[in-house]
Structures are given as C-alpha cells and as structure tokens.
Amino acid sequence: MVTQSMTLPASLHVPPALAEQLFSHLFPGDGDEHGAVIGATVVETQRGTRFLARRLYLAKDGVDYVPGKRGYRMLTAAFIRDRIKDCEREGLAYFAVHCHGGTDHVDFSRDDLASHERGYPALLDNLEHHPVGGLVFARNAAAGDIWLQDGRRIELDTTVFHGGHRRVLQSAPAPRPAADPTYDRQSRLFGDRGQAVLADQKVGIIGVGGAGSLINEYLARLGVGHLVVVDPDRVEISNVPRVVGSRRRDALPWLTKSGRPRLLRRLGQRLATPKVDIARRVARQANPDIKFDAIRSDVTLDTVAASLTDCDYVFLAADSMQARLVVNALVHQYLIPAVQVGAKVQLDQTGSVTEVFSVVRPLTPGVSCLWCNELIKPNKLQEEALTPEQRRQQRYVDDVDVHAPSVITLNAVAAAHAVDNYLMSTVSLVPEGYVERWMRFHPTAPEVRDRAIYEVPRSDQNCSECGTGGRLGAGASRRLPTRITSTS
CATH class of the missing domain: 3.40.50.720 (NAD(P)-binding Rossmann-like Domain)
Structure with a gap:
C-alpha cells in the first residue's frame, strides 16, 4: 500500500519497447491529440519515488478516446473502468496519458486540471491502495499530476525513457547549472x-x-x-598488479608470502585491506x-x-x-x-x-x-x-x-x-x-x-x-x- 511515506522527487521510468509504442501512438504525424493509460509499479526509495511503467494500454481514437464534453478529448468511462480494474488486479498505479503540441515545454490545460478535480477522487476510491494521475507529453517534454491515497498531490519531476538513446523529459528545460572549473x-x-x-x-x-x-x-x-x-x-599480493590504487602493504606480504606458517598466512589474509x-x-x-x-x-x-x-x-x-x-x-x-x-x-x-x-x-x-x-x-x-x-x-x-x-x-x-x-x-x-x-x-x-x-x-x-x-x-x-x- 502506498502511504504518506512516499518520498520525493517522483520519476517515471519507461522501458524501450513501451516508450516506442507510446510515442508512435501519441505522435503519429497528424498533429492531433491521442490518449493512453500507463499502469506503473510504485517503488519507494530514499532518493525518491520511482514509477516503473509495466503496462501500456493504447486508447483507440473514436472508440476509447472520443470528443470531450468539457474539453477537446477524453477517455471513455468504459475504458477507464477496465484499466482501473487491470491496475487494481496487478497492484499498479493508474496514469491517464495524452499529448499536446509543442516540443520542449508542456503543461496541463485548465480543462485538464478541472477534469482531474472531477474524476480522480472517485478513481482513488476505486483503486484503493495506489496513486492515480495524469501525464501529458510534448515531443521533448513531459509533466505529471499525481494524486496520492493520503490526499496529497505531487508533480512528476522527470520521465526517463530507457534504451540506447536514453531520454530524460521534464515539463521545461532545466536552468543552466553553475560551471565547476x-x-x-x-x-x-x-x-x-x-x-x-x-x-x-x-x-x-x-x-x-x-x-x-x-x-x-x-x-x-x-x-x-x-x-x-x-x-x-580482501586484496591479495597477486591482485596488486591490476587492482587500481592497491599497494603491496595492503596485502600484508610479510605475513602471507609463501613459506610463512599456515597460521600466519591465514591471519594475514584476514587482516589484508x-x-x-x-x-x-x-x-x-x-x-x-x-x-x-x-x-x-x-x-x-x-x-x-x-x-x-x-x-x-x-x-x-x-x-x-x-x-x-x-x-x-x-x-x-x-x-x-x-x-x-x-x-x-x-x-x-x-x-x-x-x-x-x-x-x-x-x-x-x-x-x-x-x-x-x-x-x-x-x-x-x-x-x-x-x-x-x-x-x-x-x-x-x-x-x-x-x-x-x-x-x-x-x-x-x-x-x-x-x-x-x-x-x-x-x-x-x-x-x-x-x-x-x-x-x-x-x-x-x-x-x-x-x-x-x-x-x-x-x-x-x-x-x-x-x-x-x-x-x-x-x-x-x-x-x-x-x-x-x-x-x-
């Protein structure tokens, strides 16, 4: 169960195959908005909370992702219901995903945030033990609004797409850090x-x-x-030629060298660095x-x-x-x-x-x-x-x-x-x-x-x-x- 012990910052990690499927779906080249759901495992660590994308559900345009009543597009109630059930069964957090135009900056619209206010409290009740949230992507940016079971809302700091060409997305480019000479x-x-x-x-x-x-x-x-x-x-004398930073005295050769009594050699082996x-x-x-x-x-x-x-x-x-x-x-x-x-x-x-x-x-x-x-x-x-x-x-x-x-x-x-x-x-x-x-x-x-x-x-x-x-x-x-x- 996810509790108030959830640590910040929060990051989403996506394996290569899911990342490729997601981006191909969100950005097929038509300039329109598309939707999906990610089911993510929650891992809490001292460095922050990591959401591990485990399931990707692509919403079919006109069937699962339709014209919205208050906004431009929305996921259908049936699609949301089925995905919440899937996430509850597997113990995953539920993230609704859509895309916006632009490249290096992205954020939720007022309609997006209003829909979160209307829908996410009920989704939390249905999911019972795990966060729910919304993710929005531009081509080189991502933002997240995550609702926790303890009543808090947190922002997603980074989204990491793993692979040979690793990408780290934020809602906007990070400020230039100070140079270290x-x-x-x-x-x-x-x-x-x-x-x-x-x-x-x-x-x-x-x-x-x-x-x-x-x-x-x-x-x-x-x-x-x-x-x-x-x-x-522990280091041995035969390690010294190839273990960087080792010194002969780290291996205690005066105790461990051949010819010493067995008891002394064992003592040297136990005391070596x-x-x-x-x-x-x-x-x-x-x-x-x-x-x-x-x-x-x-x-x-x-x-x-x-x-x-x-x-x-x-x-x-x-x-x-x-x-x-x-x-x-x-x-x-x-x-x-x-x-x-x-x-x-x-x-x-x-x-x-x-x-x-x-x-x-x-x-x-x-x-x-x-x-x-x-x-x-x-x-x-x-x-x-x-x-x-x-x-x-x-x-x-x-x-x-x-x-x-x-x-x-x-x-x-x-x-x-x-x-x-x-x-x-x-x-x-x-x-x-x-x-x-x-x-x-x-x-x-x-x-x-x-x-x-x-x-x-x-x-x-x-x-x-x-x-x-x-x-x-x-x-x-x-x-x-x-x-x-x-x-x-």
Whole structure:
C-alpha cells in the first residue's frame, strides 16, 4: 500500500519497447491529440519515488478516446473502468496519458486540471491502495499530476525513457547549472548540464578487482556523485598488479608470502585491506565530495541487492553466475540499465593460451538479457552453490582455487568501453536510432579488422526475466533471486 511515506522527487521510468509504442501512438504525424493509460509499479526509495511503467494500454481514437464534453478529448468511462480494474488486479498505479503540441515545454490545460478535480477522487476510491494521475507529453517534454491515497498531490519531476538513446523529459528545460572549473575540460564535451547530471547519479559497481577498480576510478574522476561498491574480498599480493590504487602493504606480504606458517598466512589474509576500502580511497582522492557506500559483502544477499534498487546504472565486474543472475533481474525488474564487463584468457589442458578477449555487454531493460543470450548457465549456478569441499570432491575443472591469467590492459579495454557507453548515454550524446551492441575485443587476432566483434543481443517477449509477463517493471512485487541474509 502506498502511504504518506512516499518520498520525493517522483520519476517515471519507461522501458524501450513501451516508450516506442507510446510515442508512435501519441505522435503519429497528424498533429492531433491521442490518449493512453500507463499502469506503473510504485517503488519507494530514499532518493525518491520511482514509477516503473509495466503496462501500456493504447486508447483507440473514436472508440476509447472520443470528443470531450468539457474539453477537446477524453477517455471513455468504459475504458477507464477496465484499466482501473487491470491496475487494481496487478497492484499498479493508474496514469491517464495524452499529448499536446509543442516540443520542449508542456503543461496541463485548465480543462485538464478541472477534469482531474472531477474524476480522480472517485478513481482513488476505486483503486484503493495506489496513486492515480495524469501525464501529458510534448515531443521533448513531459509533466505529471499525481494524486496520492493520503490526499496529497505531487508533480512528476522527470520521465526517463530507457534504451540506447536514453531520454530524460521534464515539463521545461532545466536552468543552466553553475560551471565547476574542476571539470572544465570534460564539460566542454557534454556541457555543464551534462556534468550536473553526472553529479546527481547513483551508480553501483559489483566487484572491484581488475576491471571494477578501473571503473571505480573512471567514474569518480568523471564526477559521478554517488557510488555503491560491492565486493566481499580482501586484496591479495597477486591482485596488486591490476587492482587500481592497491599497494603491496595492503596485502600484508610479510605475513602471507609463501613459506610463512599456515597460521600466519591465514591471519594475514584476514587482516589484508578489503577491496572496497581501496576503492573508496581511490574515489575520494579523485573527488573528495563523492558519496561512497563501501559494502564488503556479496550481491547475492537480499539486503545487498536491495541497496542497488534505486541506482541509475550498475556495472557488473564480478564474473560469477550468481552475480549475473541477480544483476540481470535488477535490470529488468527495477528498470535499471547495466553492463557486464570482463576479460578472459582461456588455456587448454597443456596450459597453452587458446583465446584472449575482453567483453562489454550493455543490459537494457526488456532489450538485452543474459538468460535469453544463454550467458547464465543453470549447471554453473548449481556448481557455485556447492561448498569448496564439495567442488573438490566432484572435481570441477573451474575450481575457485585455480586462478586464470589476468592482465590489467585487458581489463582496461573493457572498462573504458563500458564507461564510455554509460557516459554517452547518460549525458545524451548517443544519436537517435542508435542500436545497442555487445562488444568483444580480441587483441591477438591476426587481422586488425577481426579484433573487434559486435553483435546485437537477443531478447524474447515471453522470457520470464525480460518479458512483459515476467520481471519487467515488476519492482518489489517480485522477489529478487537472492539469498536471505541471516539474522542470527
């Protein structure tokens, strides 16, 4: 139930397929007004209330959207009744949608607001537990009048259309922010407004080893305002060549080096610096004002995953199947774009190198899914659920104690491309019509043209993860695939 605890600001988040359907319906090129209804999941966070568009009902002109009695157009009573029933059944907020002319500015007319006064109190009674409201769109602007069950009315601050070409709409262009001389050179690329957007971002990083530590530094130096970094591990001496900001003394080599008594080595491993603490040190050296949440734990725990549900973006730099499972669910369930990054050196049974590559896989809600692309393996999930002793008994080849080769330059290729993708999308430098691609880089390919391979990821509307009948936009109404944190 939505209560007076609803926090501000309020934002609407729309996955790409629904955004495309909505805009094609509202702006078909005839210059006329058209209508629809959005059913949205309500997610309350400390950063504000997020409405996640889960259902889109297009009103057919002349049948569901007809000439109004007091205004130009209106939704029919039967269409409203049926949509209220749909929203009540699924536990969604109800938003009536229409369009106005114009481009960068939009607001409700007096007739619009009068219709809200007449109709929304009754709709609140019918819906019982969730907000109702009206949304009005121009081509590059959106406004919302939202009525809450506790009697308050709030305005919608932003509408975010997710996708390769990400768009953030407000009722009018935001005023020009003050310039920060610290970021003068980069703001010459994306402007002071772009820099202000980065300062307002909350970004998660899962894993701050080789690739994640680079991502952490890049984001901090770009001026991202809030980082949430998750990693359960402490640094080891073999991590130092590729974990940015780590120092030999962080790994306590005088205790952990080979030849020391086993008891001393274990003590050194327990006292070595956590990777998240190194990441925090690096981030604050780059930006002393950054807000930094260092979580020395596993993203597969429910409380840890919950700390990411109000992020604007998530970087997955931990290469476990369970981490993939959780982040993939976060992407679709909470409409949070993400990217999986990594680098791998594959060896044959003789120890010879067979393949070297770096990967960058952007994950967009409803568009790209690790399940649909067979990058979450059920047998690997089962294997990771075993204890180390059970893995050794079953003689798994990919035992956690067997370390594959890893080189900082391979991680840097993946990290740089991943952060570039995030940056260009966030500051709106991606051109309209951009098609999201996954990237794979092979530095040892004999021909230069073969060193970068691009593919368009697959998705399936019937998928239980990314499909409209699955997790997509479900928010807290579905449980994330996490382990329950022990309270003992």
